[in-house]
Amino acid sequence: MIKPQPYQLSCSECGWSKTFAPISDVLLPGQGFVSNCPKCGNSELEHKTAGPVKGLLVEIRA
Numbered sequence: 001m002i003k004p005q006p007y008q009l010s011c012s013e014c015g016w017s018k019t020f021a022p023i024s025d026v027l028l029p030g031q032g033f034v035s036n037c038p039k040c041g042n043s044e045l046e047h048k049t050a051g052p053v054k055g056l057l058v059e060i061r062a
């Protein structure tokens, strides 16, 4: 079973960022991929995989 990787989206325009932590391979409504910044509408969001520390926190909370 493949474990979903937490990832972070951040906006270079306004500084918005959010970490997504999928707890299963099924995307729930409202938790799917965000393609535009909710604050400024920038469509070129930076997408990076969260580091091991964040991944650990997510595992504890899940």
Ligand SMILES: [Zn+2]
Residues within 6 Å of the ligand: 011, 012, 013, 014, 015, 016, 037, 038, 039, 040, 041, 042
């Ligand atoms: Zn933005």
